[in-house]
Amino acid sequence: MTEDVRSGRAAGSRATLHDMALKGDQAYDLIRREILSCRILPGARVTEPELGERFGLGKASLRIALQRLTQAGLIASIPRHGYRVTPVTAKDVDEIFTLRLALEPLAARAATGRVNRGQLERLERACRGQMPVEVGNQIDFFMEANRSFHMAIAASSGNERLSRTLSGLMDEMTRLVALGFGVQGVRPNIENDHELLIEHLSAGDADAAERVARRHVETFRDMTMEKVVASLKLADAPLAPADAQFRA
Numbered sequence: 001m002t003e004d005v006r007s008g009r010a011a012g013s014r015a016t017l018h019d020m021a022l023k024g025d026q027a028y029d030l031i032r033r034e035i036l037s038c039r040i041l042p043g044a045r046v047t048e049p050e051l052g053e054r055f056g057l058g059k060a061s062l063r064i065a066l067q068r069l070t071q072a073g074l075i076a077s078i079p080r081h082g083y084r085v086t087p088v089t090a091k092d093v094d095e096i097f098t099l100r101l102a103l104e105p106l107a108a109r110a111a112t113g114r115v116n117r118g119q120l121e122r123l124e125r126a127c128r129g130q131m132p133v134e135v136g137n138q139i140d141f142f143m144e145a146n147r148s149f150h151m152a153i154a155a156s157s158g159n160e161r162l163s164r165t166l167s168g169l170m171d172e173m174t175r176l177v178a179l180g181f182g183v184q185g186v187r188p189n190i191e192n193d194h195e196l197l198i199e200h201l202s203a204g205d206a207d208a209a210e211r212v213a214r215r216h217v218e219t220f221r222d223m224t225m226e227k228v229v230a231s232l233k234l235a236d237a238p239l240a241p242a243d244a245q246f247r248a
Contacts, residue, residue, distance in 0.1 A: 024064025027057050031065055035074050036171070037140055038178035040085055042232075046075075047082035088179055093228055096172050097221035101214065103166055104150065108197065108213035110157035112206040117198060123149040124194045142187065143174050149194060153201065153213075180227030183234065188223065190216070 031051065034040045052062050066083060069075045075083045126145035147170045154163040181188050193216040200209035 020060055021064070023058070023061035024068070027055070027061040027065035028068045030055055030057075031069060032072070032074065033140075035069070035085055036174045036178065038175060038182055041183070042085055042088040042175070042179060044085045045078065045082055046085065050082075088175060088228060088232070090225065090229060092172075093176055093221070093225050096169055096176065097217060097224070099169055100166075100173075100217045101221070103162060103169070104154075104217050105210040105214040107154045107157045107159070107162055107166065108201065108209040109206045110159060110162075111153045112201050112209050113204040114158070115153060115156045115198075115201045117202045119152055120149060120194075120198045120201070123152060124198065127190065127194065143177055146188075146190075147171075147174070153197070156201075176224055176228060179231050180224045183231040184227060186227075188220070190220070193219070 031040070034055075040046065048059070048062055048066070051057065051066075052059065057065070066075065070077060070083075073086060075085050078084050123145055127142060127149060150170060151163065151167060154166045157163065177188065193212055196212045197209060197216070200206075200212060
């Protein structure tokens with residue numbers, strides 16, 4: 001075998017492995033998004049054939065995705081019975097909001113006088129606005145806008161570790177909100193807290209910004225806990241409808 005042939009085969013092997021890894025990443029992102037948005041419900045049991053058929057995935061890329069989802073704690077393997085999506089519990093809600101209560105008022109105080117008001121106002125309008133149909137599931141759009149609003153404040157605090165920690169919490173919030181509100185088809189009511197936050201942050205009133213941030217998290221915690229508990233009682237279907245939409 002010539003050196004050119006060996007090099008060609010090695011290059012082909014590397015290309016195949018790269019292509020497989022890329023498809024595995026795409027499969028992981030797809031299924032992860034379905035789990036976080038609760039289109040695959042917490043506690044649901046799923047199998048490789050079911051997921052492969054539902055999403056049009058090959059066995060190799062699907063197995064890479066399932067391994068990563070297991071490592072991320074989003075699913076658990078059930079020997080000879082497929083996988084189970086990690087459940088959401090009232091304890092999860094309590095722990096996530098306990099951390100948000102500790103960190104978001106701190107972020108608001110640190111961000112006072114440092115925010116981009118125009119950016120926050122655009123994100124606030126996105127949180128409240130009627131989303132165009134082509135955007136897809138409205139809960140995904142709402143959660144992205146809401147996450148971006150809170151993360152813009154965290155970024156303005158100048159504390160990178162605080163921002164990274166809140167980023168992880170907001171990712172976990174996606175599944176809580178999807179389960180609590182999306183499954184029941186209702187939009188979270190955030191009243192005018194975002195608008196008040198923008199006013200206080202822009203005016204340089206750190207005490208007021210901290211106070212509103214704390215009240216906002218406390219109110220949203222109570223609403224989310226109520227909705228999550230109600231949805232868990234209804235979560236007997238293994239897969240939520242793929243085209244579920246928010247109702248205003």
